Amino acid sequence: MKRSVTLRGESFHFTDLRELMGCANEPKAGDRLAGIAASSERERVAAKMALAEVPLSAFLDEPLLEDDVTGLIIDSLDREEFANLRSLTVGELRELVLSSNFASEWQRGLKGALTPEIVAATARIMSARDLISAAAPLRSVTRCRNTMGEGGVLGVRIQPNHPTDDIAGVVLSALDGLMFGCGDAVIGVNPAGDAIENVVALEHALQELIGAVGAPTQSCVLSHFTTQLVALERGAPVDLLFQSIGGTEATNAGFGVTLQGLAEGREAVLASHATRDGFIGDNVMYFETGQGTALSVDGHGGVDQLTCEARAYGVARAFDPFLVNSVVGFIGPEYLADATEIIRAGLEDHFMGKLLGLPMGIDICYTNHVEANQDTTDQLLVLLATAGCNFVMGVPGSDDVMLNYQSTSYHDAAGVRELVGAGPAPEFAEWLEQTGIFVEGRLAEGSANGPESLQAFAESIKELGR
Amino acid sequence: MSADLPDTLRGAVDVGGDVSNVTPARLLIGRAGTAYRTSTQLQLRADHAFAKDALNATFSLYESPMKELAERFDLFEVKSEAATREEYLARPDKGRRLGEGVVETLRENCPSGVDLQIVIGDGLSPLAVRSQVPSLLGPLLDHAATRGWSLGRAFVVRNCRVGAINDIGDALDAQNVVLLIGERPGLASAESLSAYLAHRPRTGDTDAQRNLVSNIHPGGVTAEDAVWRILGLVDAFMIQGRSGFTVKEPARPTSLSEGSGR
Numbered sequence: 166m167k168r169s170v171t172l173r174g175e176s177f178h179f180t181d182l183r184e185l186m187g188c189a190n191e192p193k194a195g196d197r198l199a200g201i202a203a204s205s206e207r208e209r210v211a212a213k214m215a216l217a218e219v220p221l222s223a224f225l226d227e228p229l230l231e232d233d234v235t236g237l238i239i240d241s242l243d244r245e246e247f248a249n250l251r252s253l254t255v256g257e258l259r260e261l262v263l264s265s266n267f268a269s270e271w272q273r274g275l276k277g278a279l280t281p282e283i284v285a286a287t288a289r290i291m292s293a294r295d296l297i298s299a300a301a302p303l304r305s306v307t308r309c310r311n312t313m314g315e316g317g318v319l320g321v322r323i324q325p326n327h328p329t330d331d332i333a334g335v336v337l338s339a340l341d342g343l344m345f346g347c348g349d350a351v352i353g354v355n356p357a358g359d360a361i362e363n364v365v366a367l368e369h370a371l372q373e374l375i376g377a378v379g380a381p382t383q384s385c386v387l388s389h390f391t392t393q394l395v396a397l398e399r400g401a402p403v404d405l406l407f408q409s410i411g412g413t414e415a416t417n418a419g420f421g422v423t424l425q426g427l428a429e430g431r432e433a434v435l436a437s438h439a440t441r442d443g444f445i446g447d448n449v450m451y452f453e454t455g456q457g458t459a460l461s462v463d464g465h466g467g468v469d470q471l472t473c474e475a476r477a478y479g480v481a482r483a484f485d486p487f488l489v490n491s492v493v494g495f496i497g498p499e500y501l502a503d504a505t506e507i508i509r510a511g512l513e514d515h516f517m518g519k520l521l522g523l524p525m526g527i528d529i530c531y532t533n534h535v536e537a538n539q540d541t542t543d544q545l546l547v548l549l550a551t552a553g554c555n556f557v558m559g560v561p562g563s564d565d566v567m568l569n570y571q572s573t574s575y576h577d578a579a580g581v582r583e584l585v586g587a588g589p590a591p592e593f594a595e596w597l598e599q600t601g602i603f604v605e606g607r608l609a610e611g612s613a614n615g616p617e618s619l620q621a622f623a624e625s626i627k628e629l630g631r
Numbered sequence: 632m633s634a635d636l637p638d639t640l641r642g643a644v645d646v647g648g649d650v651s652n653v654t655p656a657r658l659l660i661g662r663a664g665t666a667y668r669t670s671t672q673l674q675l676r677a678d679h680a681f682a683k684d685a686l687n688a689t690f691s692l693y694e695s696p697m698k699e700l701a702e703r704f705d706l707f708e709v710k711s712e713a714a715t716r717e718e719y720l721a722r723p724d725k726g727r728r729l730g731e732g733v734v735e736t737l738r739e740n741c742p743s744g745v746d747l748q749i750v751i752g753d754g755l756s757p758l759a760v761r762s763q764v765p766s767l768l769g770p771l772l773d774h775a776a777t778r779g780w781s782l783g784r785a786f787v788v789r790n791c792r793v794g795a796i797n798d799i800g801d802a803l804d805a806q807n808v809v810l811l812i813g814e815r816p817g818l819a820s821a822e823s824l825s826a827y828l829a830h831r832p833r834t835g836d837t838d839a840q841r842n843l844v845s846n847i848h849p850g851g852v853t854a855e856d857a858v859w860r861i862l863g864l865v866d867a868f869m870i871q872g873r874s875g876f877t878v879k880e881p882a883r884p885t886s887l888s889e890g891s892g893r
Contacts, residue, residue: 334656337654533821562675566819580666623644626636
């Protein structure tokens with residue numbers, strides 16, 4: 166196996182696959198912080214050249230980590246499909262995923278032969294346009310109370326967070342989002358307080374809201390999954406079970422998460438759905454991830470952040486999720502330093518998630534201590550919409566008043582749908598036409614146009630109820 | 632008009648034109664096509680500018696309002712391993728460790744083994760410390776004292792990350808540590824404070840062993856509510872002998888939350 170490269174007379178040697186993967190990564194503050202990044206641009210490209218020659222079988226023969234996530238990845242590999250790929254190199258796989266008939270082969274079964282490490286290796290020898298063009302034809306369709314992920318669908322999560330979880334504030338925020346045509350992916354609140362009573366109250370309020378307006382969508386309260394399960398036991402309506410996850414056993418331990426706990430939680434939610442109406446599928450999990458997560462809880466084990474992120478998707482894949490998104494600018498400048506690194510990571514995460522078969526969305530965002538701004542989110546939003554991203558966030562005015570960061574707004578989501586000719590989930594689109602929020606697939610002139618629109622929306626809901 | 636609607640909607644619809652009564656979120660702000668109105672666009676830029684500048688704000692124990700607090704509670708300050716603000720942003724690992732000689736300073740100046748040790752960290756918003764801690768620290772220590780707990784001497788950690796709570800636990804062997812730390816500045820508030828709580832924190836502990844009361848500022852969780860929530864969690868730690876995600880925050884008794892203005 167080739168682990169040495171000579172570039173213009175200068176030799177670069179990489180002792181093992183883990184070192185090679187770290188050096189071949191595009192620049193990321195987190196890899197520099199962990200001390201595993203290339204020490205020069207020459208070394209980076211030398212590593213990419215060496216990596217392109219590595220056969221895919223090497224990733225099974227030489228695991229980067231030994232833990233339960235690696236075990237899960239190995240167990241879920243389709244070995245029959247992998248037999249067709251094992252002699253390919255990473256460089257050859259890049260060309261395969263960019264070839265014009267790849268999507269049908271992938272859909273037929275090839276996706277089962279791709280491991281997170283292989284996908285993460287391939288991403289680092291791809292350009293931004295490669296990442297977009299390769300991802301765009303890959304569809305991951307999931308069903309809960311509607312259908313996400315079909316061609317031409319760009320879903321939006323309404324994120325109506327409130328600094329004290331005030332119910333009227335949360336509901337008003339969600340109504341505003343609905344008037345922009347957002348909310349088909351989920352109406353999902355990050356609670357400010359993790360008290361069970363609080364989570365139960367939010368679950369009931371969101372369910373009452375969805376019932377009252379008649380929108381075919383699902384709710385979620387993004388507390389720790391164990392809290393949601395206690396709420397479920399107390400009779401709260403849990404549509405989607407949320408949890409932040411990472412790509413190593415140590416990271417998940419840092420989050421208070423075990424694979425068995427997630428499996429049991431999923432079973433509990435499925436059992437509760439069987440007793441409620443309106444569910445058209447059994448995708449009931451919602452996961453969030455992000456590059457740098459493993460390092461932030463000291464759980465990376467010397468593995469670079471792109472690979473750790475892909476391994477988190479390997480975890481997600483095992484639980485047939487309805488939604489998965491990377492929160493790509495949230496973590497801070499020590500992991501993604503600036504707009505360049507955030508945009509690159511967003512495109513990588515979306516590509517890797519899609520290639521692994523996930524219903525991949527992105528929370529395109531930035532915090533105020535990173536060198537990024539509204540233009541950064543605008544740019545990445547347009548790029549990801551062209552890449553066929555499953556869903557993005559809708560935050561009122563881009564300003565999350567609880568989590569204190571900026572994401573994409575209701576306006577942004579409505580705007581980019583029009584720009585790329587995408588629309589909401591089909592069941593939700595039909596409801597938008599009934600309520601008059603959309604007319605012939607476009608946002609109606611009178612909708613989401615100031616306070617008067619809210620009264621008109623309320624009237625149309627009353628009419629529909631008759 | 633909205634009499635036929637369910638309560639969930641009626642409350643929100645009736646609030647309609649007066650959004651700021653129920654949320655600081657930017658709702659019902661109109662649009663230009665699908666873009667923001669010009670006033671929205673420029674307000675967002677202005678708020679971002681304030682947040683960026685809050686990162687580099689400072690506070691001093693020799694200037695009001697921290698001066699009065701420092702005198703009343705005999706506050707002193709120490710540093711993490713991060714020497715500068717730039718290093719603090721780039722190297723969170725250094726912000727999580729106490730600087731050289733600080734453990735000795737703490738052992739010389741603070742009683743060890745107390746029931747409750749309060750620590751103040753600048754975090755990402757020194758402005759939040761300056762704005763919230765003066766109205767929080769007194770009530771917190773007063774109410775803790777009425778519970779009969781032994782109290783440590785509070786101090787400030789500069790260039791502080793949440794993980795510094797572990798080194799503090801190692802140094803002082805406190806039963807419970809509460810770290811009041813400035814949150815990353817947001818647009819609606821650049822001066823929001825968090826309280827991270829841990830029972831017998833030690834090297835190697837993670838967020839899984841900690842509890843959090845966030846959004847402490849006048850537009851979010853008020854100082855009065857924060858005091859009750861923090862002490863309620865510490866009560867739970869003392870009873871259960873642990874902290875972290877397995878300890879759920881106790882509900883505040885109804886008689887206390889009435890009148891909180893929510």
